Amino acid sequence: MATLNSLKQALKQTALTESLFSKKPLSDAQYSAGFGILAKGSAYQDFIAPQLSQLITNLLTSRTHISVLEIGPGSQTVLRHLPIRLRQKIKRYTAFEPINLFATSLEEWFRSTSSLPSLEGPPDIHQVPFTLNSNMGIYGAERFDLVLFCHSMYGMKPDHQFIEKALGVLVERPEGGIVVVFHRGGVLKFDGLMCHATASFPTGVVSVADDDEVLDCFAQFTAGFTINDTAIRVAWRGVCRTLGNRDEADPSRLWFSAPEIMVAFNRHATMLPELAALMPAGRDADMVKNRQARLHQTASTLKPTNIPQIQQCVRWALAHGASLTVLGGGHSGHCLWPNIIAVDMSAFDNVHVLTAGEDGDLDPIVIAEAGCNTGDIIRQAMTAGLTVPLGARPSVGAGLWLQGGIGHLARLHGLACDAIVGAVVVGVESGAAFCVGRVPRQHWPAGATRPENESELLWAIKGAGTNFGIVVSVTFRAFVAPTYSTRDWVIPLNDKTEARSRLGQFDELVAKKLPRNCSADAYLFWDAGQLRLGVTMFESSTTGTMINTPASTTAAEVEAVLGPAGSSATVDGVGLFESEMYMSEMHGGHGGGKTSAFKRCMFLKNIGEAAMAHELISALETRPSPFCYLHLLHGGGAVGDVVADATAFGCRDWEFACVITGVWPRDQDGAGAAQAAIRWVYAVAADLSPLCCGAYGADLGPDPRDLPFASRAFGPNRSRLARLKHNFDPQNVLAYACPLPRAAEEQRSGRVIVVVTGESCAGKDYCAATWVSLFTEQHLTARAVSISDTTKREYAVATGADLDRLLGDRAYKEQHRPALTAFFQEQVKRRPRLPEEHFLHVVNSATDVDVLFITGMRDEAPVATFSHLLPDSRLLEVRIEAGEAMRQTRRGCRGVDDTADLNGNSGNTGSSNAAGSDHRPSFIFQNDTTGTGAAKCFAGKHLLPFFHEELKQLAKMVSSAPDFPRPGIEFRHVLNIAQQPGGLALCASLLRAHFTGEWAKIDAVVCCEAGGYVFASALALVVNVPLVLIREGGKLPPPIVAVVKSPSHISSSGLSSGSGEKSIEMGRDMIPRGSSVVVVDDVLATGRTLCAMLQLLGEAGVKAEDVSVMAVAEFPVHRGRELLRRRSFGKVNIQSLLVFGGV
C-alpha cells in the first residue's frame, strides 16, 4: 500500500513533467474539501484520541483543570474526540486558525455544541496564522497547560523554532505543561530538542472514493497546490488509482497508508546541550547496523567513556523527565529513536577471560563489556580455549545476550542469557552502580554496591535485561571451545505437497533425532523461481570425534532422508560465523550484500505437522520481494532444561525459532518496498501466532505492532516482570526497549475471563454476546471468542474443508463434526497439552479487554484446571442451563450456539451435563426465557460486581513486601486489610454481598486460625450466623473431631516456624449433621488448609455440596482448586474476593 507521502511525491512529479502551467495555492474551499477527506482516516479514533487522553490524564495529576492552545484546528477542534471526563477539565480554549472558512466554522461549532462544557469564557479564536511573533492575550502574557499542533506544522519552518515558541507559552506553575505534535508521514526536524514522550501509529490508513471529482479534490490537497489543467487532473487521478490499494470487499475505494507520529515536549526540551557538554558524541547514525534505526533521528547520541558518565545520563534523564535508548551492537530498529537521547556503549569494549580458579572460583568465566559484539567475545575466549554460547553473527551486541541469545550451542549449553552469572549495571531508578551475582573483585567499579533486590535484578537481566538498567558488563560462565563440523543441503521443492512432506521428514527423521551437540537449522526460501528447503547441520565437539562426517552412521541416516550433502566444512568458533547459509548460499549471499532486512521471531514446535507446515509454506507465497525467507533455528535440548520461571526468558518449550525475514533492496530503505516487507513480516507472525508457543523478545520494540508478540514473549513471567519494571524503572527511563506488559498488565491484573459452558442450544453464544454488550454499555472492553475456532482452522488446512463455512454454516459444521472431533482427539494424543495451548492462545490474543467470554470449551472444571496459567486474572465458569423444550426451540434457530464441543460430546443430547460432573461452576444461569433481559440481569448481579470500586479499594489495602519471606517472593499482606481504617467492615460487607448462596440457609460460618478468625468473625456478625472456630490440634477439650493437616502455603514458604504435619480439630457437636456452612479464610493458595477443613467438616457430617468457601484472596498459581478437586471436593462452591498473581 503506497503511503500518502509517496503519493505526494508522485503527484508532484507528474505535475512537473506534464505541465507548463504554474501552480496555484489551494483556495480555502479546496483546502477544506481535501482536509475533510483526510479527517475521516482511522488516526483520530485509534491513535490521536487515546494518546491525547493519556497525556491529559497525566497533566491532570497536578492540576484540576487545563487551558489549551490549539494551532490550526480546522473547522472542529481535535479535542472533541476525547472522552467527556477529560473535556470537562478544559477551562480555557484558544486557537490560531488562519483559514477564514475554518475559523468561522469553528466559532459556529463552539456556539452550537457544548462539547467543552466547563469553558470559563467563549473560545478565543484568532483568524491568523501562528507565527514566531504571535502574541498570546494581553501583552503576550497568556499561558497554557497544553499546546497542540495536530497535523498543522506544515509550512512552519524551522520546526524546532515553532516548538520553542510554543514552549515559551507553557504555564510555569504548576510544572508539567506540554507541547504536543501529531504529524502524518514525513519527518520533522526538531534539531537539538529532546522530547518527553513519543508514539507512532504505523498502521494508519486513509481511504478515498474512486470517483473523479473526489479524487481531484484529494489529489490537489495531497500535492499541496492546484493546477488549472485538465490533462494534469486526469493524470493525477491515474496516479491515485495506480498507487491506491483496493479492498476486495469494497473495490469502490482506494486505500493509502497514512502512518502518524506523536511527539510531546516539556519545558526541559531545550536543555540537552547541558548534558551533551559532559561527554563525547556517539556513533553517527550511518555507522549503526540496523538500517531502520538509521532513519530515526535522535535528539542526540552520547558516548559515555566511564561509569560516572553513564550515571550522569541517567540522573539527567530522571531530573528532566526524559527517556534514553541504549546503543549496543545496533542490530535492533529501536536502539536509536526519533528525538530521544541514545547512550552509545561502544567505549565499553573490553573482554576479560578468567580461566578456572583465577577469581577463586572453579568455573572459567568471561567478562564482556556491553560495547563488545559477539565476534569480540568469541575471539577473546578462544585464545584461552574457551567459548560462550552466543548467536550466529559476529556483529550482534549486548541486546542478544541480555534478551536470550540463540546460537548453535543452545541445544548443548542453553541460551546466552543462561550463561550469565553476574553483571555490572547502572540502575535507572537513581543512577546508582550495582554489581549483581558473580563479579570478581578486580572488576568492581568504584562506588558500586550490591542492590537490595540483587537476585531479582539478576533474574530479570537473564532474558529481559534491556529494561532494568544500563548494563555495563556481564559475567558469562565459559565452556571449552569446540570445533564445529557443518554440512549443507539445498533441496528444490516442486509443489506444496512435496514441501510439506520434506519439512515433515526433516523434523521427524532428522531434527528430532539429533543429539544435543548437533543442531539442524532449516531455511524456506525461493530462488530461481522455485521454493527450496535449505538445511545446515552443525555439530560441535571438544574431543575431535564427529558424527557429522560422511563416514558416520548418523550422517548416513541423515543422507537417507535429505540426500547427499552439498558442502561441508570443519571450522572453529570464528569460522562458524561464515557458515550461515544466508551469508553464503542463499540469494547469492544475502542478495549480494545490498539488501536490508526486518525480522520477527516466533517459537514453534512440530514444524512438520500439516497445519504448521502449511502456514510456513503459504507465508512464502505472499512474500512481497523475492529475497524474503524463513529461517528455522534449531532449539530444544538444554534450552528446555531450564524451568520457565528460573530466568526472565520464559519461553522454553519450543523446538524451532522461526525468524521471519523481510528483505528489500537497500536503496529502498524507508520506501514502499521496505514498508511492504515489514508488513509481510508482521502478517506472517500474526498468522503463525495461533500455532506458536511464544515470541522472541530480542527483536521487539516500541512499534505498536510488536505488542501482541511482546505479550507472548515471557511465558509465565509477565506479571513478575511488570512488577520489577515498576520497581527498577519507575520513571520508564528505558521506555523504548522490548515492551514489557506494564500498562497492559496492570489492566490485565483486573481482567475477568468467563468460560461460558453448558449444553448445546442452551444459548451460550447468545448469552456471551449479550454480556459483551452489557459490559460495553458500562464502558468496559469486552469480547466473546470461541475456542474451537483454532482447531477448525487447523482442520480446514489439513483436510481442505472450507473454513468460512466451518465457522459460520451450521449444517456444514454438523456434517464435519465427527471428522473434526476425530481430528481434535488425534491432535490431543500427539500434543497432550493442546487444550492448554488453545486456551492460552485465546486469552493471550485478548490482552486488551477487561472481560473475555470464551465459548466452545468443554474441558472439565476449567477454573480448577486453567486458572494457574493466568495468575493475574480472575477465571470464572458460568454454566448456561435451559430446559429441554427451550433448547429444542433454539435448536431450530441459526447462530444460537456452536452445537457441540470437540471432545466428542455431541450437542444434541438433552441430559444435564451438571449432574455427572465432579465440579461446580462459579455460577449457573438458568436461560429459560427469550430475549436479553434475564441474561443482562444475571450479569448485572453476578459479573459486574467484580469491577466495583469497593473491590479495588479492598485490593489496595493488601500491602506487599518484596523478597519476603525469601528472595523472589512478593508477600501480600492480606491481614493488613484488618489493620486499615474501615478495612474489616468493608471486607465483611463484600463477603456478604458476593456470596452466591442464601445467607438465610446457612447454619454456621466456619474458620481456622489465624487469618480466617479475623474475617469470619466480622462476617458472622454482619450476617448474624453462628461462628465455629477450628483450632490447631491439642487446644480444645473433648469431645472433638480431628484430622491431620499438611503444612499450609504460609508454613511451607518459611513464614512460620513450625513445619511438617499438624492436626486441626473442632468441638464434635458444634455443627449439627446435614448443616449448610460457609468456610471463610484469608487466603486460598495451595488449598491444603482448606482440604483439611473440608475433611474435618466431612467427619462432622457436613456434605461437600453443603459447603461454600469464601476466601479473601486467592493465589491461583498454587493450584489450590485443582488439589481440592483431586481430593474429591470439586463440588464445593469456592469464591474469592481478590485474585493475585505471583507466589
Ligand SMILES: Cc1cc2nc3c(=O)[nH]c(=O)nc-3n(C[C@H](O)[C@H](O)[C@H](O)COP(=O)(O)OP(=O)(O)OC[C@H]3O[C@@H](n4cnc5c(N)ncnc54)[C@H](O)[C@@H]3O)c2cc1C
Ligand atoms: C543480522 C542479525 C543476526 C542475528 N542473529 C541472532 C542470533 O543468531 N541469535 C539471536 O538470539 N538473535 C539474533 N539476532 C537478534 C538480536 O539478538 C537482536 O536484534 C538484539 O536485540 C541485537 O542486539 P544489539 O546489541 O546488536 O542491538 P541494539 O539495537 O544495540 O540493542 C538491542 C536492544 O538492547 C538494548 N541494549 C543494548 N545494549 C544494552 C545495554 N548495555 N544495557 C541495556 N540495554 C541494552 C538496546 O537499547 C535495544 O533495546 C540477530 C539480529 C540480526 C539483525
